[in-house]
Amino acid sequence: MSLAWCAAELERLEMEGLRRHPATLSSPPGPEVTIDGRRVIQLCSNDYLGLAADPRVRRAAARAAEEWGAGSGASRLVSGTTELHRRLEAALAVFKGTEDAIVFSSGYLANTGTIPALAGKPDAVFSDEANHASIIDGCRLSGARVTVYRHADPAELDRALGSVDARRRLVVTDSVFSMDGDLAPLGALAEVCARHRAMLLVDEAHATGLLGPGGAGAVAAAGIPAIIMATLSKALGSAGGFIAGSHDLVEYLRNRARSWIFDTAPAPASVGAALEALRLAGEEPERRVRVCHAAASLAASLTALGYELRPPAAAVIPVIVGDAGEALALSERLLESGVFVPAIRPPSVPPGTARLRVTVTAAHTEEHLHAAVAAFAGARPRRMRSLPAARPAHDDPVLRAGGVFVTGTGTGVGKTVVSAAIAAALSATGIRVGAMKPAQTGASSGADDLTFIRFAARLPQEACRRPYLLDAPLAPAVAARLEGRVLETTEVTRAFAALRRSCAAVVVEGSGGLLVPFNDSTSMAGLAAELGLPVVIVTSPGLGTLNHTALTVEAARSRGLRLLGLVLCGFPADPDLAEATNPAELERLCGLDLIGVVPHLPFDVDRGRLPAAFSPREWLSPALGGVFARPPLELAHEPA
Numbered sequence: 001m002s003l004a005w006c007a008a009e010l011e012r013l014e015m016e017g018l019r020r021h022p023a024t025l026s027s028p029p030g031p032e033v034t035i036d037g038r039r040v041i042q043l044c045s046n047d048y049l050g051l052a053a054d055p056r057v058r059r060a061a062a063r064a065a066e067e068w069g070a071g072s073g074a075s076r077l078v079s080g081t082t083e084l085h086r087r088l089e090a091a092l093a094v095f096k097g098t099e100d101a102i103v104f105s106s107g108y109l110a111n112t113g114t115i116p117a118l119a120g121k122p123d124a125v126f127s128d129e130a131n132h133a134s135i136i137d138g139c140r141l142s143g144a145r146v147t148v149y150r151h152a153d154p155a156e157l158d159r160a161l162g163s164v165d166a167r168r169r170l171v172v173t174d175s176v177f178s179m180d181g182d183l184a185p186l187g188a189l190a191e192v193c194a195r196h197r198a199m200l201l202v203d204e205a206h207a208t209g210l211l212g213p214g215g216a217g218a219v220a221a222a223g224i225p226a227i228i229m230a231t232l233s234k235a236l237g238s239a240g241g242f243i244a245g246s247h248d249l250v251e252y253l254r255n256r257a258r259s260w261i262f263d264t265a266p267a268p269a270s271v272g273a274a275l276e277a278l279r280l281a282g283e284e285p286e287r288r289v290r291v292c293h294a295a296a297s298l299a300a301s302l303t304a305l306g307y308e309l310r311p312p313a314a315a316v317i318p319v320i321v322g323d324a325g326e327a328l329a330l331s332e333r334l335l336e337s338g339v340f341v342p343a344i345r346p347p348s349v350p351p352g353t354a355r356l357r358v359t360v361t362a363a364h365t366e367e368h369l370h371a372a373v374a375a376f377a378g379a380r381p382r383r384m385r386s387l388p389a390a391r392p393a394h395d396d397p398v399l400r401a402g403g404v405f406v407t408g409t410g411t412g413v414g415k416t417v418v419s420a421a422i423a424a425a426l427s428a429t430g431i432r433v434g435a436m437k438p439a440q441t442g443a444s445s446g447a448d449d450l451t452f453i454r455f456a457a458r459l460p461q462e463a464c465r466r467p468y469l470l471d472a473p474l475a476p477a478v479a480a481r482l483e484g485r486v487l488e489t490t491e492v493t494r495a496f497a498a499l500r501r502s503c504a505a506v507v508v509e510g511s512g513g514l515l516v517p518f519n520d521s522t523s524m525a526g527l528a529a530e531l532g533l534p535v536v537i538v539t540s541p542g543l544g545t546l547n548h549t550a551l552t553v554e555a556a557r558s559r560g561l562r563l564l565g566l567v568l569c570g571f572p573a574d575p576d577l578a579e580a581t582n583p584a585e586l587e588r589l590c591g592l593d594l595i596g597v598v599p600h601l602p603f604d605v606d607r608g609r610l611p612a613a614f615s616p617r618e619w620l621s622p623a624l625g626g627v628f629a630r631p632p633l634e635l636a637h638e639p640a
Helices: 004-015 055-068 076-080 083-096 107-118 133-142 154-163 186-196 218-222 247-256 268-283 286-304 324-336 366-379 397-401 415-428 449-457 476-482 489-500 524-531 545-558 577-590
Strands: 032-035 038-042 100-104 124-128 145-149 169-174 199-203 227-231 241-245 316-322 354-359 403-408 433-436 505-513 535-539 563-571 594-599
Touching: 038 366, 055 268, 083 100, 083 227, 083 241, 083 268, 100 107, 100 247, 107 133, 107 169, 107 199, 107 227, 107 241, 107 247, 124 133, 124 154, 133 145, 133 169, 145 154, 154 169, 154 186, 169 186, 186 199, 186 218, 218 489, 241 247, 268 286, 286 316, 286 354, 286 366, 286 397, 316 324, 324 354, 324 366, 397 403, 403 415, 403 524, 403 545, 415 433, 415 449, 415 505, 415 535, 415 563, 415 594, 433 449, 433 489, 449 505, 489 505, 489 524, 505 524, 535 545, 545 563, 545 577, 563 577, 577 594
Parallel strands: 124 145, 124 169, 169 199, 199 227, 403 505, 403 535, 433 505, 535 563, 563 594
Antiparallel strands: 032 038, 100 241, 227 241, 316 354
């Protein structure tokens, strides 16, 4: 048998810049790794929560191997199912909010086993064109009629489903796409599937542990019915994949998924590690918040350098280069500068879209990100388009977080005016800004804060979201109760995620103060924490402001919120003694910087009227898109 053709094919791949030469690491996974004796920053790992090398996870893996053996010894249906496997499946079901779960040896096997089990020759499968290779292969193995619909396009999926007659129809999509880093429109896809009585399978490999309540994923955030696939090998730092769903579905897969039936059960060490990682992910939510903040920050910095990319939905930041050879050259220049991020080339991505798939983890520090940005600045191709200079995102808390949550010491202190000023100031720096009002109350009397913000900041309609509109001018939870409605935080997180797909920063205005109830279980403070946003506290300049502001700051800190600072709204041109002394006293009392002073001007929020002297950048510090380092506090006189 002659295999001479292999050498010829390898030579062709080499000439086209498509031959793979994987690097060999001589260190465990982490924010830094050793390659060829050099310590470099790793920006390509899927170990999103930084748990793969965590000592607690390592010890759990060792304990499981010690107790249960190095291997499982058989397939799951023979003698490979242990109590350890069932404990993990039960924990994963709780994590995903489903009745049961089934663990495979890898995510690839989960998809290539589940899709053919759900759809065969009499059936039809509908797959997003940007889906992962494991989904593509699962579709091919099924023998079903396969329709590939345009990326993230519910309307085209709707047309495709309506034109195909089949016994069963299965729609398959990634939630966060592995190579593009964007988020599928899950709510719209679920509506289309319900209309056509189609099954929906969502691959949550790159969303699990990062998005949704408790890191449960994008499906949980969207609150939709779906068959969930996810992996243990990314945010959970182990190895394996799983399907979560109903008891009947999981039991059916135990009898029909060939990649589960005929595969040796996952090794005990992997199962033990996954159980411990799952526990740590739940107990240390700051990990997932840190990842998403770091990804948004790095993406904004790379955009400012002129690289072509879109805001990430989670941890994946695709830097599009185009030509495979140029992508390889950029990767090599970065490695010379101490940053490891391999080029991704066809067939992993479509021809002409070679890229660097940058990822961040919870283990990356600010120093790592600073060094990475410097390396990308030095490695930038000469012929790449040049963009206007922008402030470095790694020093910008709003861009790093992807937005800001504006609250106040009470109703009527000027939150809407300040939100509009922040949105306008940020827009003036050249970034795309969005705005959101999670719940607008008082609609029966004409209250419309979001429209005022949109008008003041000149934002496009599509960059503004208002999940809930309520008639009574009351706290959202109370107003909703009067109307017999239930407010869901998932609707707010879904709207925020949609804005973040196209906006570098989203200004979110809360209702009332931090402790005002959004619904029966979540306050405005809880909403800010769920969105992972830093908080600006708006306060008034006159008598009574010291006590109200101090109480608000104390409430925020006790709930672990990140505070950017205070903004005084309505500062008069001729202040009285209290107004003149309060700015400095507020800083001293609260231990926070005053990062904005909005003057007393004829704003009319209800009628959408702006004063002629609307100069928001002059009123705000650079942290909020302004142009001065500190508000003019010469009015805060010290006693003679």
